[in-house]
Structure formats: structure tokens, C-alpha cells
Amino acid sequence: MPIHHNKTSRQRKSPARYSVPIIDTHAHWYPQQFIDVLDSEAADNGATMSRNAKGAPVFKLPHIEQRSVMPPLMVDLDLMRREMDKRRVDMMVLSLTNPMVYWAPPAFALRLSQTWNDASTAAYTAFPDRFIGTIMLPMHAPELAVPELERAAKLPGMRAVYMAEAINGVNLHDKSFWPVYAKCEALGLPILLHPLYPCGIELMGEFFMRNLLGNPYEAGIAACSLVLGGVMDAFPKLKVMLPHAGGPFPWLIGRIDYGIKVRAELQHMKKPASKYLRRFYYDTVTHQPQILRYLIDFIGEDRMMLGSDYNQDMCDLHPVDFLESVPRLTKKQREIILGVNAMKLLKIRRK
Amino acid sequence: MPAIDTHAHWFPPEWIALLHAEGPANGAAMGVNAKGHETIQLPGVPLVSSFPTDMVDLDIMVRNMNEWHVDMRALSLTNPMVYWATPAFGLKLSQAFNNAVAAAHTAYPDRILGTIMLPLQAPDLAVQELNRAAKLPGMRAVYMAMHVSGNNIDHKPLWPVYARCEELGLPLCLHPVNPLGIERMRDYHMRNLCGNPTEAGIAAASLIFGGVLDAFPTLDVLLPHAGGTFPWLIGRYDRGVEVRKELKHMKQPASAYLRRFYYDTISHHPGIMRYLIDLVGADRVVLGSDYNFDVGYERPSEWIEQIPGLTAHERTLICSENAQRFLKL
Numbered sequence: 001m002p003i004h005h006n007k008t009s010r011q012r013k014s015p016a017r018y019s020v021p022i023i024d025t026h027a028h029w030y031p032q033q034f035i036d037v038l039d040s041e042a043a044d045n046g047a048t049m050s051r052n053a054k055g056a057p058v059f060k061l062p063h064i065e066q067r068s069v070m071p072p073l074m075v076d077l078d079l080m081r082r083e084m085d086k087r088r089v090d091m092m093v094l095s096l097t098n099p100m101v102y103w104a105p106p107a108f109a110l111r112l113s114q115t116w117n118d119a120s121t122a123a124y125t126a127f128p129d130r131f132i133g134t135i136m137l138p139m140h141a142p143e144l145a146v147p148e149l150e151r152a153a154k155l156p157g158m159r160a161v162y163m164a165e166a167i168n169g170v171n172l173h174d175k176s177f178w179p180v181y182a183k184c185e186a187l188g189l190p191i192l193l194h195p196l197y198p199c200g201i202e203l204m205g206e207f208f209m210r211n212l213l214g215n216p217y218e219a220g221i222a223a224c225s226l227v228l229g230g231v232m233d234a235f236p237k238l239k240v241m242l243p244h245a246g247g248p249f250p251w252l253i254g255r256i257d258y259g260i261k262v263r264a265e266l267q268h269m270k271k272p273a274s275k276y277l278r279r280f281y282y283d284t285v286t287h288q289p290q291i292l293r294y295l296i297d298f299i300g301e302d303r304m305m306l307g308s309d310y311n312q313d314m315c316d317l318h319p320v321d322f323l324e325s326v327p328r329l330t331k332k333q334r335e336i337i338l339g340v341n342a343m344k345l346l347k348i349r350r351k
Numbered sequence: 352m353p354a355i356d357t358h359a360h361w362f363p364p365e366w367i368a369l370l371h372a373e374g375p376a377n378g379a380a381m382g383v384n385a386k387g388h389e390t391i392q393l394p395g396v397p398l399v400s401s402f403p404t405d406m407v408d409l410d411i412m413v414r415n416m417n418e419w420h421v422d423m424r425a426l427s428l429t430n431p432m433v434y435w436a437t438p439a440f441g442l443k444l445s446q447a448f449n450n451a452v453a454a455a456h457t458a459y460p461d462r463i464l465g466t467i468m469l470p471l472q473a474p475d476l477a478v479q480e481l482n483r484a485a486k487l488p489g490m491r492a493v494y495m496a497m498h499v500s501g502n503n504i505d506h507k508p509l510w511p512v513y514a515r516c517e518e519l520g521l522p523l524c525l526h527p528v529n530p531l532g533i534e535r536m537r538d539y540h541m542r543n544l545c546g547n548p549t550e551a552g553i554a555a556a557s558l559i560f561g562g563v564l565d566a567f568p569t570l571d572v573l574l575p576h577a578g579g580t581f582p583w584l585i586g587r588y589d590r591g592v593e594v595r596k597e598l599k600h601m602k603q604p605a606s607a608y609l610r611r612f613y614y615d616t617i618s619h620h621p622g623i624m625r626y627l628i629d630l631v632g633a634d635r636v637v638l639g640s641d642y643n644f645d646v647g648y649e650r651p652s653e654w655i656e657q658i659p660g661l662t663a664h665e666r667t668l669i670c671s672e673n674a675q676r677f678l679k680l
Contacts, residue, residue, distance in 0.1 A: 200531030207560035228539040248580035254620025262645040288586025
């Protein structure tokens with residue numbers, strides 16, 4: 001029962017050199033423009049903006065305990081590039097994180113999405129070899145989401161759609177979202193999923209369980225919902241990335257398969273859920289090299305992409321070192337996970 | 352090498368009779384389903400529990416053990432358990448189960464073992480019943496849900512129960528009931544497929560972070576459904592212990608507690624079972640069948656033969672020796 005911790009790997013002597021750009025596919029950014037819009041209009045839309053003791057913006061919704069703090073390391077692209085150098089990351093795929101935009105009335109959510117999308121493409125344009133953009137959409141108003149998707153997809157550097165693992169409590173197989181999936185598939189844009197205010201909070205109030213358990217759990221529910229709810233069948237070319245290494249989804253796959261064999265609720269399924277495991281991409285955010293090794297063995301390195309969860313406290317501060325601490329990975333396998341898969345999925349060209 | 356099934360459910364006829372007689376006065380709606388099996392529904396709980404004959408009739412169950420090549424079985428209740436009831440009725444239901452399971456052991460001393468049901472919604476009554484039931488023949492574990500009416504199991508009022516379990520040398524067999532997040536899991540049986548294993552993750556985290564395993568260092572705990580989500584998220588728990596103020600009280604990483612638990616074999620995936628054995632050690636894994644739910648195993652001792660690279664030593668541990676140690680046989 002060897003439990004390896006990646007502390008020792010941080011005492012690395014000389015960093016290995018790789019022939020691919022190292023791409024962090026799970027990294028969070030709050031553009032200043034996005035903060036400005038929140039500062040001026042959040043209050044009129046039912047939320048509050050304030051500053052913490054260090055002067056960082058803090059967003060708060062009245063009915064949700066979790067606050068969104070926006071420190072300079074998650075706002076200032078110059079600081080972020082310096083951090084990337086320290087952490088051996090060449091490129092970041094930028095995404096928003098909580099509070100996202102689904103809390104807002106549709107018109108304001110659209111405006112927030114547009115603000116993010118414009119900032120995201122501007123980050124790419126300013127530093128095309130360092131940043132890739134993702135598209136935020138007002139999913140709770142699909143009639144606004146589809147036109148914004150069409151607009152944003154034309155902006156330079158926008159290579160994926162970013163989405164929560166449930167939209168205001170509605171699972172992702174809900175039919176109202178299908179026009180967005182259809183458009184993503186038609187445009188060849190993968191979907192990067194991310195948790196937001198996990199369910200079951202009533203049992204996860206203590207010990208930060210909301211994040212430690214709740215966030216990965218959302219990936220499990222989202223994957224089940226997409227597979228069992230027919231989204232992956234209806235959109236066979238749609239590619240979906242699960243954060244936090246897929247959460248419990250891969251590890252519960254036997255139970256889900258067994259459910260398909262025996263349960264009336266799943267009689268519509270034509271294949272076992274395990275046949276869909278490789279329809280997903282998984283990031284490396286496990287914080288446990290041995291378990292990441294199992295996941296790579298189970299799914300295949302061609303479905304794994306480097307992620308750090310920059311720059312929450314739960315992030316992997318040294319994602320490349322962490323990957324290097326995974327037992328028995330060849331350099332070729334590491335390069336596939338560090339960059340090759342992301343280059344293919346996100347259509348990033350080698351310089 | 353007897354095959355010992357640690358995860359099997361039984362609704363004693365006496366227990367159902369008591370529910371039938373007094374359940375309605377305590378808020379339960381009793382009914383009969385299309386198959387003619389008695390059912391119970393509780394206010395606010397979406398799941399209707401039914402009592403099929405093969406989970407009620409002990410002779411059928413023993414014949415099933417023969418068919419499935421199970422030598423011994425530790426019998427436990429399952430949902431709806433007893434926490435929904437008033438303390439007095441919860442105690443009465445617990446006593447009815449405990450007396451019935453002790454009688455089952457007396458009838459089949461080489462085949463049936465008992466687990467103790469307690470009215471944990473009233474910890475003082477629970478300790479009293481634990482003291483009584485522990486003296487009954489064949490009672491080898493305490494059975495409890497992974498939350499008690501919405502309280503996680505590190506809830507301080509439960510600690511006297513843990514203290515007494517530890518003194519009596521009785522391990523805990525945990526089991527899900529009414530999983531969290533139901534509002535998102537109504538479709539596609541997700542309540543069971545995702546929700547039940549997640550309960551094991553929360554229960555393990557509560558026992559570790561809430562200090563129960565430190566306070567009761569010789570208390571053994573069995574996580575059902577192969578530990579559910581718990582082992583696979585252990586790196587994230589450890590990272591939380593490193594960086595979060597909510598976990599500053601922790602003296603060891605969460606992974607240091609992986610081997611404080613036992614895990615049953617109900618993962619439904621031989622390859623993942625192999626990873627689990629490698630992660631926690633073959634000496635922490637015990638057979639489970641989840642008898643007789645549709646998401647259970649037939650022939651649990653044969654199922655493990657599919658585990659890649661299973662050695663003869665591992666087989667002996669998992670089929671028999673670990674459960675003997677855990678249940679003090």
C-alpha cells in the first residue's frame with residue numbers, strides 16, 4: 001500500500017526537457033474587465049462585490065455561503081506569466097471559475113459572458129504562445145447562449161467551451177442545453193467542464209468537504225448525466241473534458257455498468273457506461289501519483305491532459321513535477337499528457 | 352477456508368410485523384407492491400423500500416448461501432433502518448431486529464452472524480440497547496448508516512456509542528441510507544449508482560477529519576461498496592489537510608487512515624478492485640454480496656477470481672481471514 005507524496009519530487013535536480021509545449025488545461029483567470037462589470041453592476045443584479053483585507057475583490061451571492069476571491073495572481077496576466085515560468089508551464093488554457101454567470105439574470109449573464117470572451121481572446125492576442133481562450137456562455141438562457149457561442153467562436157484563440165457540471169441545479173442532459181451541444185459539435189469545439197456550488201452541501205458544511213468531496217462528485221454526476229442521458233450518443237463527435245481527473249466517475253464505472261444490466265431506469269442504454277470512458281478527457285488533478293498511475297492505465301494516456309487548478313489553494317503548485325512523480329511513466333507518455341493531447345484537442349500549433 | 356459475506360441484508364418477519372402494527376402511527380405508509388411484497392414509504396424520502404421474500408425468509412436465505420457458495424453471512428438491516436422513527440419506536444424496532452438476528456444465529460450458528468441495529472437518533476437509548484444486544488449470541492458488529500438523519504457520523508452525541516463499541520471490541524459496518532444531493536440524482540438510478548458510493552466518501556472523511564478514528568484508535572470500520580469514492584479522492588483529502596484552515600487540527604494526512612478501514616468487494620470491476628487491493632493492502636478487503644439487491648453480486652467468492660493477478664494468499668485473506676479478524680470469529 002505505498003502512498004507516495006509528491007513533496008520529494010519538488011527537490012528535483014535538473015528539470016527534464018520536453019519537445020512539446022507544456023499546456024495547463026485547468027487554470028483560472030478573472031479578467032479585470034470582468035471584475036469591473038461586476039463592480040459596477042453586480043449589486044443591481046442581486047450579488048455583492050467587496051474587497052478583502054488584502055484589497056482583492058470578493059464576490060458574494062446572498063443564498064450561497066461560498067465567496068469568490070479574485071487575488072492579483074488570478075487577475076494580472078503579467079504576474080501569471082511569471083508564475084507559469086516558475087511552475088514550468090508554457091501555456092495556460094484560461095477559464096473562469098466560480099461564480100461563473102448562471103446566477104445572473106439572462107441579459108446580464110450574456111453581458112458577463114461577452115466580457116469574459118472578449119477578454120479571453122485579447123489575452124490570446126497579446127500572448128499567443130502563452131494563453132488559450134475558452135468560451136463562457138449563459139447556459140441558463142440557451143437562446144442567448146447559442147448566438148454568443150457563434151460570435152465568440154470566431155474570436156482568435158477560442159478553442160473550447162467552458163461549462164459548469166450543472167446549470168443552476170439542472171443536470172447537463174437537460175434537453176434545453178442540446179442546441180449548445182449541437183453547435184459545439186458543429187464548430188469542433190470541445191467542452192471543458194468545471195464544478196460550481198456542488199450538490200449535497202447539507203452534509204458537507206464542515207472540514208472543507210464541499211470542495212474535497214463535493215467538487216469531484218460533480219464530475220461523477222456530470223459524466224453520468226451526459227452518458228446515461230444520451231448526450232454522448234446524440235453528439236458522437238463532441239469531446240468533453242472532466243476536471244479533477246474525472247472525480248469518482250472512472251472508479252464507479254463497474255457499478256454504473258451493473259446498473260445498466262439490471263435497472264429499468266437504464267433499459268434505454270445500448271452499451272455499458274464503460275464504453276464511454278474514452279469519450280472523455282481527464283486532467284491530472286488527483287494530488288496522488290499512484291492513483292493517477294491507475295487512471296492512466298485504466299483510460300489510456302491519450303485521454304489525459306495536464307491540469308493544475310491554478311491558482312486556488314487546492315491547486316497543484318507544480319503540475320509538471322507532479323506528473324514526473326507518477327511511477328513508471330515514459331518520457332513519451334509524459335509528453336503526450338503534458339502537451340500532445342491538448343495540442344490536438346485544442347488545435348494548438350507547434351511554434 | 353470458509354467464504355464469509357460481510358454485506359448481506361435481511362428483513363426479519365418479526366421486524367416487518369412490528370412495522371406493520373406500529374409504523375403507520377409513527378408516520379410510515381405501509382403498502383403492498385405488484386409482486387405482493389410489503390412496502391414502506393417514509394415522509395420526505397423518495398425511495399419506497401420493499402421486503403421481498405428472499406430477503407425475509409431465513410430458510411430461503413440459507414439455501415441461497417448454499418447456491419452462492421457462501422459459508423457464513425453477517426446479516427444487517429438496510430433502508431429504511433430505524434432513524435426516521437421516534438426514539439421509543441426506533442428502540443423497539445432495533446430490539447426486534449437484534450432479537451431476530453440473534454435467534455437466526457442460534458438456529459444456524461455456523462452460517463449466520465448478527466449485526467446490531469441501534470436507535471442512533473437517541474444515543475442514550477442506543478448505548479443501552481448496545482449493552483443489551485452485545486450479550487446476545489452471534490452478534491459480531493454494529494451496523495449503522497453513513498449519516499444519521501442528516502448528521503454526519505462524527506456528530507458528538509454519537510461518540511458514547513463509539514466508545515462502547517471500542518470497549519466491547521465490536522467493529523462498525525457502515526451502510527448508505529438516503530444519500531445526499533438527491534435533487535440532482537432522480538434520473539437514471541443515479542441516487543444509487545453515484546449517491547450510495549459517495550456516502551462512503553463522506554462517512555470516511557467525517558470519521559477522519561472529525562477525530563473519531565483518533566479518539567477510538569482500536570475501533571474497526573467497514574466501508575461498503577469498496578469504500579465508494581473515498582480511496583480515489585485520498586490525494587485531494589491530503590492536499591486539503593496541507594493547505595486548509597478547516598483541517599489545521601489534523602496531525603496526519605488523510606491517507607494515513609486508509610488502512611484503518613476495511614473495504615468490501617462490491618466495486619463491480621475486477622481491475623479497479625486490483626487497484627484498491629494494491630492501494631490499501633489485501634489484508635483490508637472482505638467479501639460482500641449486497642444480498643439480495645439487483646445491484647449485488649451472486650457468488651461473491653467466485654467474483655473475486657476475476658481480479659487480475661489474485662494470489663492464493665490474497666484469496667484466503669479476502670474470502671476468509673480478514674473477515675474472521677474483523678468479526679473476531
